[in-house]
Every structure is written in C-alpha cells, then in structure tokens.
Amino acid sequence: MSVFIVNEVRKGLYLDSVALMRLSREVAGLPGVVEAALMMGTPANRRILAEAGLLAEEGANAQGNDLVIALKAESREAAQAALHAARARLDRPRAATGEAAQWKPRSLRAALRARPGATLALISVPGDFAAAEARKALRRGLHVMIFSDNVPVAQERALKEEARALGRLVMGPDCGTAIINGVPLAFANRVRRGDIGVVGASGTGIQEVTCLISEAGGGISHAIGVGGRDLSEAIGGLSTLMAIDALDADPGTRRIVLISKPPHPDVARAVLERVSRSAKPFTICFLGQKEADLPPNARFAPTLKAAAEDALDGRRISEGFQPGVSVPRREGVIVGLFSGGTLCGEAQLVLASQGRRVASNAPVPGSEPLASAGASVDRILDLGADEFTRGRPHPMIDPSVRDDMLLKALADPGVAVVLLDVVIGYGAHPDPAGHLASLLATAAPGHVPVVASVTGTEADRQSRSRQIATLERAGVLVAPSNAQAAELAFALCRA
Amino acid sequence: MRIIEEANREAVRRLFDGDPVLVDVAPAAELIPSLGERMLLHAGPPIAWERMCGPMRGAVAGAVVFEGWAPDLEAAEALARSGAVAFRPNHDFGAVGPMTGMTTRSMPLMVVENRRFGNRAYCALNEGLGKVMRFGGNDAEVLARLAWLRDVLGPALGEALRASGGIALKPLIARGLAMGDEMHQRNVACTSLFLRQIAPWLARTVSDRERLADILAFIGGNDQFFLNIAMAMGKALTDPARSIEGSSVVTAMCRNGTDFGIRVSGTGDTWFVAPVEMPQGLYFPGFSEADANPDMGDSAIVETVGLGGFAMAAAPAVVGFVGAGSAADAAVFTRSMSEITVAENPEWTIPSLDFAGVPTGIDVRLVVETGIAPAINTGIAHKKPGIGQVGAGVVRAPMACFTQAVRALAERLGVT
Numbered sequence: 001m002s003v004f005i006v007n008e009v010r011k012g013l014y015l016d017s018v019a020l021m022r023l024s025r026e027v028a029g030l031p032g033v034v035e036a037a038l039m040m041g042t043p044a045n046r047r048i049l050a051e052a053g054l055l056a057e058e059g060a061n062a063q064g065n066d067l068v069i070a071l072k073a074e075s076r077e078a079a080q081a082a083l084h085a086a087r088a089r090l091d092r093p094r095a096a097t098g099e100a101a102q103w104k105p106r107s108l109r110a111a112l113r114a115r116p117g118a119t120l121a122l123i124s125v126p127g128d129f130a131a132a133e134a135r136k137a138l139r140r141g142l143h144v145m146i147f148s149d150n151v152p153v154a155q156e157r158a159l160k161e162e163a164r165a166l167g168r169l170v171m172g173p174d175c176g177t178a179i180i181n182g183v184p185l186a187f188a189n190r191v192r193r194g195d196i197g198v199v200g201a202s203g204t205g206i207q208e209v210t211c212l213i214s215e216a217g218g219g220i221s222h223a224i225g226v227g228g229r230d231l232s233e234a235i236g237g238l239s240t241l242m243a244i245d246a247l248d249a250d251p252g253t254r255r256i257v258l259i260s261k262p263p264h265p266d267v268a269r270a271v272l273e274r275v276s277r278s279a280k281p282f283t284i285c286f287l288g289q290k291e292a293d294l295p296p297n298a299r300f301a302p303t304l305k306a307a308a309e310d311a312l313d314g315r316r317i318s319e320g321f322q323p324g325v326s327v328p329r330r331e332g333v334i335v336g337l338f339s340g341g342t343l344c345g346e347a348q349l350v351l352a353s354q355g356r357r358v359a360s361n362a363p364v365p366g367s368e369p370l371a372s373a374g375a376s377v378d379r380i381l382d383l384g385a386d387e388f389t390r391g392r393p394h395p396m397i398d399p400s401v402r403d404d405m406l407l408k409a410l411a412d413p414g415v416a417v418v419l420l421d422v423v424i425g426y427g428a429h430p431d432p433a434g435h436l437a438s439l440l441a442t443a444a445p446g447h448v449p450v451v452a453s454v455t456g457t458e459a460d461r462q463s464r465s466r467q468i469a470t471l472e473r474a475g476v477l478v479a480p481s482n483a484q485a486a487e488l489a490f491a492l493c494r495a
Numbered sequence: 496m497r498i499i500e501e502a503n504r505e506a507v508r509r510l511f512d513g514d515p516v517l518v519d520v521a522p523a524a525e526l527i528p529s530l531g532e533r534m535l536l537h538a539g540p541p542i543a544w545e546r547m548c549g550p551m552r553g554a555v556a557g558a559v560v561f562e563g564w565a566p567d568l569e570a571a572e573a574l575a576r577s578g579a580v581a582f583r584p585n586h587d588f589g590a591v592g593p594m595t596g597m598t599t600r601s602m603p604l605m606v607v608e609n610r611r612f613g614n615r616a617y618c619a620l621n622e623g624l625g626k627v628m629r630f631g632g633n634d635a636e637v638l639a640r641l642a643w644l645r646d647v648l649g650p651a652l653g654e655a656l657r658a659s660g661g662i663a664l665k666p667l668i669a670r671g672l673a674m675g676d677e678m679h680q681r682n683v684a685c686t687s688l689f690l691r692q693i694a695p696w697l698a699r700t701v702s703d704r705e706r707l708a709d710i711l712a713f714i715g716g717n718d719q720f721f722l723n724i725a726m727a728m729g730k731a732l733t734d735p736a737r738s739i740e741g742s743s744v745v746t747a748m749c750r751n752g753t754d755f756g757i758r759v760s761g762t763g764d765t766w767f768v769a770p771v772e773m774p775q776g777l778y779f780p781g782f783s784e785a786d787a788n789p790d791m792g793d794s795a796i797v798e799t800v801g802l803g804g805f806a807m808a809a810a811p812a813v814v815g816f817v818g819a820g821s822a823a824d825a826a827v828f829t830r831s832m833s834e835i836t837v838a839e840n841p842e843w844t845i846p847s848l849d850f851a852g853v854p855t856g857i858d859v860r861l862v863v864e865t866g867i868a869p870a871i872n873t874g875i876a877h878k879k880p881g882i883g884q885v886g887a888g889v890v891r892a893p894m895a896c897f898t899q900a901v902r903a904l905a906e907r908l909g910v911t
Contacts, residue, residue, distance in 0.1 A: 018680075018815035021777035021886075037780035044624070052781035070780070102823070103830040107865045110834040 003072050006079040007059035010067040027086045032078025041066040131155040138168050146172030153234050160238040175225035176203030189425035190459035194219015195254035196311045197247035201226050204340025205259040208455050212308035221253040231263035237271050248278045255281045257311045262289040283310040288364040304346050305483035318480035327449050329494040332416035335409040336380035337402045339395035343421040343482045344382040350486035396423050399432045410447040419489040424456035433467040437474035450476045453485040502742035506760045507838045507856040513732040514610040516661040520653035524600035527588050534581040538596025538793045539751025540766040544575050548752035550631025550788050553880020554595035557633025562599050590617040591730045591793035594629035603649025607727040616730035620644045621723040626883040630876040655696035664728045677810040679803030679872040682721035690714050729796035738763050745857040748795040757896045762903050769895035774875050776816045776888015788878040790890045795871045801840050801855035804870035805832040809845045816888040835861040862897040
C-alpha cells in the first residue's frame with residue numbers, strides 16, 4: 001500500500017494545542033486517512049511530526065507561529081479531501097455562547113445554592129428514593145410535590161407526619177398535577193387566576209375541573225394535589241387537611257373544591273368536620289359516592305363537571321350542547337380508551353347512572369372488574385394504569401400507546417361507540433388530536449363512531465379550540481366536557 | 496450528622512488557612528531520612544511489582560539503574576522482581592510524584608513548607624515533556640536528564656530558593672487562575688510567574704553564565720514545570736486536614752496505574768481503593784486509545800485542593816480534551832464539582848465565573864449521593880514501558896472508592 005504525505009502551512013493562524021488535537025482526531029477519522037496532525041510549527045512539534053512519519057518539506061520549514069496541517073493518506077484524492085476538510089474546520093465560525101452547554105444542578109443542595117429563594121421542590125425519581133429526597137427537601141424548609149409513584153405507604157405516612165410537624169405541605173406521592181400561585185407543576189394547564197381553590201387526590205380530576213372553570217370564565221387561586229392515597233385509612237387525609245387549612249387561611253381563595261375517590265369513612269368524617277369549621281363554601285366531589293352527610297357550607301357534586309358548575313355558583317357549562325353531526329344510533333357496547341384515570345372513572349359513573357352495565361380495569365363503585373365481564377358490557381379502560389404503562393410512556397405523553405386497541409375497536413362490529421379523552425397542557429403530547437386524526441385516516445371507512453372531549457384550555461400551547469377542530473375534521477364527535485362525552489356516547493347507543 | 500458538618504468545616508478551614516511556601520530543593524535522602532537504600536517511592540496507593548503496569552515497571556527499572564543498584568535495565572527488572580527493592584507510596588513519606596511518581600534517595604525534591612501549620616511536603620522536579628521517567632521512559636537520554644536535575648538544576652534551585660527566603664505559593668496560584676491556568680494541564684502562567692520571581696535569585700547564586708542560561712531555558716521551556724510545585728503545595732495543604740474525627744472530606748486522591756486510592760480525613764490513613772479508569776482524551780500523532788495506559792500519578796492532589804478539573808472554568812481550552820472546548824463547557828465542569836465539595840476557596844477565584852472560588856473539600860457523602868465522581872485532568876502514558884506520554888485528557892475517580900469510604904466512616908461513627 002502506498003501512502004501519500006501532505007503538509008500545508010498556514011501562516012499567522014494560532015489555535016490552542018488542545019483545540020488542534022481535537023481537530024487532528026476529526027481529520028484522522030476521515031475516509032482514507034491513515035494519520036493526521038494539526039500543530040503549531042515549533043521545533044518540538046516538528047520533531048513529533050517527524051517521529052510520527054508525517055513531516056514533509058513544507059512542514060519542516062514551518063516556524064513556531066505557523067500552523068502545520070500534516071496528513072498521511074491512502075491515496076492522493078483522500079489526502080486532498082482531508083486537507084480540504086481540515087481547512088474548512090479551521091475556518092468555521094466559533095459557536096456563540098448561547099449554544100453551549102448549560103449547567104443544571106444534580107442535587108437539591110446545589111439547586112438551592114443557585115436558587116436560595118425557592119420554596120418548593122418537585123421530586124420525580126424512582127419510588128424507592130423519593131421519600132429520602134422528600135425528607136431532605138422538608139428539612140431544608142421546602143414544601144414538596146412528589147411526582148414519583150411506588151412509594152411505600154408507611155413512608156408516605158411518616159413523611160406527611162414529619163411535614164405536618166414542620167408546617168410544610170407534601171403533595172403526593174403519585175401527584176401528577178398542581179397549580180401553586182399560578183405556576184403549573186407537572187401535568188397542568190394554563191388556567192385563569194381567580195378565587196377558586198382546589199384540593200385533589202387525582203391529577204386528571206384537577207385538570208378537568210380547573211380547565212372547565214377557567215374556560216367558563218372563572219379562575220383558580222391554587223390547585224393542590226395530595227396524592228391518590230391521601231384519603232385512605234392509612235394516611236388519614238394528612239395532606240388534604242393541611243391543604244384545606246392553607247386555602248381556608250388564604251385571602252385570595254373565596255371557595256374550595258375537594259376532588260377524590262370515595263374516602264375511607266373515618267377519613268371522610270375528619271375531612272368534613274374540618275370543612276364545617278370553615279367560613280368558606282365548599283364543593284365536595286367524592287367521585288363514585290352518591291351522597292354524603294355534609295355540613296351546611298358544603299354541597300355535593302356527583303361528577304367533575306358538576307363540581308366545576310357548583311364552584312361557578314351554579315353556572316351551567318355548555319348547556320344544551322348538541323353535536324353538529326347526526327349519527328344513526330348503533331347496537332353494541334361502548335369501548336372507552338382513557339389516558340386520564342379520573343376521567344375514566346367519571347365516564348363509568350355517567351354510563352352507570354344511565355343504566356349501562358360497565359366494566360373497567362379501574363372500576364368505580366357500580367362497575368365490574370374487567371376480567372369477569374361478559375361481551376355485552378361496556379369496557380371503559382384506564383390506559384394510564386400500571387398494567388399498561390410498565391416500561392412504556394404514559395398515554396398522555398405518547399398517545400400512540402392506545403393506537404392498537406383503538407384500531408381494533410373501530411373495526412369491531414360489536415362496538416357501538418368508542419369514547420376517548422384528549423388531555424393537553426404542560427407535560428402532555430404536543431398534538432394528541434393530530435395524532436388521533438392521522439390514525440383515524442388509516443381506519444376503514446364506515447368505522448365505529450368516535451366521541452371525545454378535550455381537557456385543556458385555549459391558553460395551553462396545544463390550544464383547546466385547535467385540538468377540537470382537528471378532531472372534528474377527522475369525524476370525531478367532540479363534547480365540551482368529559483361527562484358530556486360519556487352522555488353523548490350513551491345517546492348514540494340503541495337500547 | 497452535626498459531628499460530620501463541624502468536622503468538615505474544620506477540615507476546610509485548615510485547607511484554607513494553610514500558607515504554603517516553596518523554600519528549598521534538596522536530595523531526597525536528606526529530606527526523608529527513612530527513605531533507605533533499595534527503597535523506592537511510587538505514585539498512588541501501595542502496590543507490589545507483580546501488579547504494576549508497564550510504565551510503572553519501566554520507571555522502576557530506570558530508577559534502579561539511576562541509583563546504581565543495577566548496571567542495566569534488564570538487571571534492574573530482575574532485581575525489582577526478586578523482591579530486593581522495597582516499594583512504598585510517596586504519600587506515606589510526605590511526598591507526591593506525578594504519573595509513575597518515582598522518588599529515590601539521590602533525586603532532588605522541592606520542599607513546600609506550610610508556614611501556618613509547620614509541616615513540609617516534597618515533590619521531584621518536573622523533567623519536561625516527551626520521553627521522561629514519569630511516563631515510564633528509562634533510556635540513556637532520560638537518565639542523563641535526571642542526572643542533570645540532580646547535579647545542576649536541583650542544587651542551583653535550592654540555593655536560590657534559600658537565598659530568596661521562599662516563594663509564597665497562594666498568591667502565585669491566585670494570579671495563575673486569573674491568567675488561564677488550572678494547575679494540572681495548564682501551568683504556563685504559573686511557570687512564568689515562578690520564573691520571574693526566581694530568576695534574580697538564580698542570577699545571584701549561579702556564577703557560571705552558561706549554566707544559568709541552561710537553567711533558565713529549562714524552566715522557561717517547560718510549560719508544566721510548575722505542576723510539581725503545585726503538587727507539593729497540595730500535599731502541604733492537605734496533610735494538616737488529615738485525621739479529623741468525623742470528617743468526610745477527602746485528603747488525598749492518587750493512582751498507581753493499576754489502582755485508584757483515596758484517603759478521607761475521618762478515617763485516618765486507610766486507603767479506599769478501586770481499579771483505575773481509562774482517561775478520555777486526545778492523542779499525539781501516531782498514537783491512539785489502543786496505546787494508552789490507565790490513569791496514573793499523585794497529581795490528583797491538585798484536584799483535592801480545588802484545582803485541576805475542579806478549576807476547569809479558569810482554563811476553558813483544557814475541556815476540549817473531552818468535549819467541544821467552549822468556555823460554557825468548562826464552567827459546567829467547575830459548577831458540577833461544586834456539587835460534591837464543602838466550600839469555595841475565598842482566595843482562589845475564577846474571573847469567568849464572576850470570581851466564584853474554586854470548589855474545595857470533596858465530601859465523599861456528596862459524591863455518593865449525587866453520583867458525580869471527581870473530574871481529574873491528566874496526562875496519558877503509553878502502556879508499554881519506556882515510551883512515554885502519548886496524550887492527555889480527563890478521567891473520573893472511580894465511584895467504588897467513595898462508597899467504601901462512606902461505609903467505613905458510617906461504621907466508625909456508629910451510624911447504621
């Protein structure tokens with residue numbers, strides 16, 4: 001094999017030796033190049049070039065202020081191409097500072113040094129480590145939001161007790177949504193600020209209620225998540241009670257909405273006792289509970305939509321809603337494919353209240369477990385549940401995880417209607433409606449009709465109206481709220 | 496917890512209170528009386544001949560010939576293998592050495608005195624770049640240069656330093672940081688500042704003009720001359736911070752080409768050891784990763800006092816060994832080291848970070864908690880004996896050293 005050695009000398013160009021070593025490595029990696037070195041032409045460097053068998057006559061005559069490009073290549077063409085590439089690299093413009101790496105703190109300690117005024121830590125680490133991180137934050141005087149799930153219940157209890165002693169709030173574990181002082185945390189929406197405070201053990205429940213209130217002209221003071229287990233017997237509503245204290249004391253909050261699955265009866269009693277000691281009006285939405293024995297300053301709301309309406313002092317949301325298209329009623333079951341767990345629960349309750357038999361992987365009171373359900377029962381699935389998200393992204397982040405099930409349902413002659421939720425806002429997919437529309441375009445014509453609602457606001461980056469328009473263009477019947485979508489799905493079924 | 500915090504404050508206070516002054520150069524045997532015949536000090540934690548890497552063996556053979564314990568390299572290797580040479584770490588004798596870190600009786604050592612605490616630390620003279628003993632070089636040229644250091648440079652520098660009354664190193668480093676040195680890969684500013692201070696004293700004490708010219712040219716022609724001074728300084732600063740009960744601050748990091756070892760203040764002289772890692776970096780023409788020996792040397796003592804990789808922001812070009820080489824990349828290195836350190840040095844500051852102090856006092860707990868291993872700027876030796884330096888780069892201290900140290904400290908403090 002013959003080798004070609006090429007030297008070129010650039011006068012009056014100085015580059016740092018480390019920068020030149022990097023360039024040398026880049027050039028040496030080009031096709032057909034055996035070895036390459038870019039060096040300032042000092043005597044010591046010329047000796048190194050000679051020892052590496054890279055020095056030709058031009059290079060040997062270089063001076064200390066000259067930059068030598070020295071190449072050894074398998075062919076003249078390869079050498080010329082590499083020389084050309086080396087020149088281009090020497091002459092390329094420097095990156096502006098803005099494009100360079102930015103430091104991000106890796107520890108709470110460093111983050112607090114960079115932001116000494118911070119008052120809240122959002123923790124999203126694997127569940128085994130979340131409690132330890134939360135404790136560190138609490139001991140540094142921070143309130144804590146724990147996005148992580150899989151935190152042992154005993155740790156949750158201990159954390160919340162420590163937090164209560166320190167006068168700090170723990171939101172979570174498994175808290176997906178909060179809006180504090182107008183700042184959305186994790187999965188939340190850009191809602192109007194106002195005087196309605198929300199306390200919720202459910203992420204999409206908080207999203208649906210705050211969005212419905214905001215789109216109807218109301219506003220949110222704070223929305224405090226407490227985690228799905230807070231109202232269980234083991235935790236005893238520790239965070240819910242503290243959140244009520246905080247909103248009760250907040251002059252910017254006029255009324256308070258409470259959202260949860262049905263709490264343990266003892267916990268419900270304690271929470272409602274606390275509610276009774278407040279001078280502010282409360283809306284209580286224990287989804288799945290028909291009624292509750294409420295103090296005089298509280299009213300019961302059976303659905304998220306009803307909770308939003310009550311918080312708006314009885315203003316109706318999209319009253320007399322009629323879908324723009326008339327679709328013939330069909331026989332068969334309703335298949336619901338939900339990304340939001342509480343939206344899935346609300347849909348089950350609405351359908352059950354209309355007399356439908358409903359089954360779910362996350363059944364609410366009145367629904368059956370999926371495994372034992374027959375073929376004539378509506379299947380309303382929570383695709384954000386653990387069994388569907390293990391090792392995969394949550395459907396709110398990546399809606400494609402429901403694609404297969406959706407295509408199957410669309411082609412199923414036993415299905416009357418497919419019912420969906422579309423959740424937008426921070427953390428959610430940039431265009432979930434667009435994704436659905438492109439999927440529906442691939443379905444066979446005459447497929448099962450699709451009913452959906454969009455949980456979000458006009459101010460969200462995905463824009464509620466744009467999402468609705470995209471869905472409608474794709475033939476989806478869009479209802480103004482999740483509860484109304486379930487009602488519409490029911491209306492499309494032949495009894 | 497409070498015991499640890501207070502102990503760490505004390506450790507860092509001692510680091511910051513130190514007043515290191517370069518006072519002398521003298522033969523090792525005079526400075527370290529316990530450094531006996533057929534005893535050889537090396538870089539890193541303790542290691543026997545059998546486990547030594549190629550360049551370390553090469554340097555050992557060269558040093559044995561240099562001391563006259565064997566007539567040639569082959570005989571020297573046989574002697575070393577036979578167990579007739581005692582191998583001990585520099586750190587156990589108040590000394591440090593770069594890369595292979597050879598220290599033997601007749602080698603001249605620089606002396607840095609910590610005038611606040613009265614302790615002294617030693618390091619050999621820097622041999623220059625290219626084929627040198629610290630990178631495993633051992634041929635006639637290498638040994639001839641060592642002889643010149645022993646017979647000419649060492650005595651002359653010693654006399655000049657004694658005449659000068661010593662050169663205070665803290666202010667010199669402060670200025671070097673502002674001039675773009677991080678004191679591990681980059682020492683051009685500090686070498687120049689040192690030369691500027693010592694030159695008049697050399698002129699007064701060296702009567703032979705040619706000899707004086709040789710000495711000035713040798714120091715001035717070696718950008719890394721100051722590295723060995725910075726290392727002795729690092730050792731002089733860290734030794735008073737040793738053995739503070741409860742402290743989780745690192746007092747030494749070093750490598751012998753096979754193992755990486757750290758010492759922690761609260762656990763005394765125990766070495767926490769793990770296999771060394773391979774530096775990430777760039778290579779001289781004709782060499783590649785395939786030629787590289789794993790990480791080596793006591794020079795990580797400069798990172799232990801907040802310089803080198805910890806002061807990367809002062810020397811942005813150095814970060815080019817592992818990344819794009821932008822000033823912002825360099826700043827990220829320094830800022831991430833601040834996540835594993837207890838304090839910032841109020842006297843050694845970095846202009847481009849709005850004069851933030853270099854992050855100092857590595858806390859083994861923070862290293863384990865954040866998963867951020869200390870970054871060390873380093874040269875890369877050829878893995879075969881006798882060849883020398885082939886590149887330079889950045890290496891991470893192995894995490895296992897720090898997890899062991901945390902466990903040992905917890906055990907000692909009765910924390911379970």
